[in-house]
Amino acid sequence: MLTAGQILQLIRNGTCRTRKELIEFTGLSRSTITDRLDRLIDAGYIHESGVGASGGGRPPSVLDVDATRRLMLVADLGASHVRAALTDLAARPLAEESAGLRIDRGPEAVLTWVRQAFQRLLDRAGRPAGEVCGVGLDLPGSVDHVSGRVIRSFLMPGWDDYPVGEAVGADYDVPILVENDANAMALGEWWTSWRETDSLILIKVSTGIGTGIVLDGRIYRGVEDAAGNIGHVRIRESDDRVCTCGSRGCVASLAGGHALAVDLGQGSSQDVVRLVQAGDPTAIARVQEAGRTLGVVLATAVSLLNPGVLVLAGDMAETREHYLTGIREIVYRRSLPYTTRNLEIVTSSLGDRSGIVGMAVIVMEHVLSPTAVDAALQAKAVS
Numbered sequence: 001m002l003t004a005g006q007i008l009q010l011i012r013n014g015t016c017r018t019r020k021e022l023i024e025f026t027g028l029s030r031s032t033i034t035d036r037l038d039r040l041i042d043a044g045y046i047h048e049s050g051v052g053a054s055g056g057g058r059p060p061s062v063l064d065v066d067a068t069r070r071l072m073l074v075a076d077l078g079a080s081h082v083r084a085a086l087t088d089l090a091a092r093p094l095a096e097e098s099a100g101l102r103i104d105r106g107p108e109a110v111l112t113w114v115r116q117a118f119q120r121l122l123d124r125a126g127r128p129a130g131e132v133c134g135v136g137l138d139l140p141g142s143v144d145h146v147s148g149r150v151i152r153s154f155l156m157p158g159w160d161d162y163p164v165g166e167a168v169g170a171d172y173d174v175p176i177l178v179e180n181d182a183n184a185m186a187l188g189e190w191w192t193s194w195r196e197t198d199s200l201i202l203i204k205v206s207t208g209i210g211t212g213i214v215l216d217g218r219i220y221r222g223v224e225d226a227a228g229n230i231g232h233v234r235i236r237e238s239d240d241r242v243c244t245c246g247s248r249g250c251v252a253s254l255a256g257g258h259a260l261a262v263d264l265g266q267g268s269s270q271d272v273v274r275l276v277q278a279g280d281p282t283a284i285a286r287v288q289e290a291g292r293t294l295g296v297v298l299a300t301a302v303s304l305l306n307p308g309v310l311v312l313a314g315d316m317a318e319t320r321e322h323y324l325t326g327i328r329e330i331v332y333r334r335s336l337p338y339t340t341r342n343l344e345i346v347t348s349s350l351g352d353r354s355g356i357v358g359m360a361v362i363v364m365e366h367v368l369s370p371t372a373v374d375a376a377l378q379a380k381a382v383s
């Protein structure tokens with residue numbers, strides 16, 4: 001027999017919009033459906049409103065998720081920026097704040113900013129901390145998403161094995177989710193623009209290179225939470241440049257933003273973007289070449305997974321499509337035509353907000369999952 005949490009999914013995904021549709025679809029009795037809905041309404045997960053398609057007589061009420069009564073707090077940490085948002089339970093931002101802050105300042109400094117930003121966002125929106133039902137945070141490194149600890153990041157000295165989830169969630173007695181940034185960005189782009197396609201690969205090229213994979217609408221993490229680490233595939237082992245991982249010839253050391261900055265005598269990947277935007281021919285040529293280099297590895301990924309869309313995100317998405325052009329050229333040339341027949345290769349539609357949106361979607365899906373909803377209703381009944 002379906003639980004209240006499972007009934008909520010039928011309402012969320014649009015399968016059933018009224019009590020009558022729920023009774024017909026599930027085969028459950030009217031009294032059972034009423035019991036489930038009463039508990040969901042009482043707990044503020046859904047509300048009944050509006051007017052459904054009427055066949056005469058009193059129009060049936062429409063059931064809908066109540067996204068306004070619960071809040072989520074999410075943060076997106078990059079190598080040199082942080083962004084935090086307060087959202088409703090439909091992942092719509094109510095307040096947002098960002099700052100330039102280097103992640104290599106270490107977990108205490110960065111996570112203190114996040115906790116203070118969360119409090120400022122609640123204050124600005126005039127909402128109490130008690131309405132927060134989930135907290136999420138993504139960062140540019142491999143994360144054990146179950147324990148909320150950083151596994152390893154070459155960009156984040158001092159963060160290895162740090163209990164990020166515990167630190168950032170200490171103020172709230174709610175689920176805390178920690179995720180790799182490219183994974184969060186991939187889900188954010190998929191949720192916002194590509195839900196009609198089953199799978200998407202997002203490549204983030206800023207200082208380094210990260211990849212997020214969405215398969216059948218879910219993040220694919222791999223058995224060690226390490227899926228998508230294509231930045232450290234060694235494609236030119238005789239190269240004399242040493243990568244951040246200690247090896248030589250990694251694709252990140254040839255095509256990442258840091259490598260481009262060094263080659264072009266610049267300080268950061270953002271400086272490279274500025275040069276390209278100003279029309280510097282040397283920078284444009286080098287950026288296109290980097291796109292082609294990464295394209296070699298991406299052709300393999302595309303042939304392996306046959307995604308519907310490849311999204312370029314991060315600083316290199318802002319190079320007026322020059323980096324993207326390099327990727328396109330090689331991926332189409334080196335893949336079987338029917339693998340790429342329906343493949344779109346595009347730049348991120350959310351820009352620097354894809355991480356925060358994706359993180360909000362991750363927390364929303366967790367908080368509204370049948371297991372989490374049934375557990376919350378059980379706890380409410382006991383208390």
Ligand SMILES: [Zn+2]
Nearest residue numbers: 232243245250
């Ligand atoms: Zn490497």
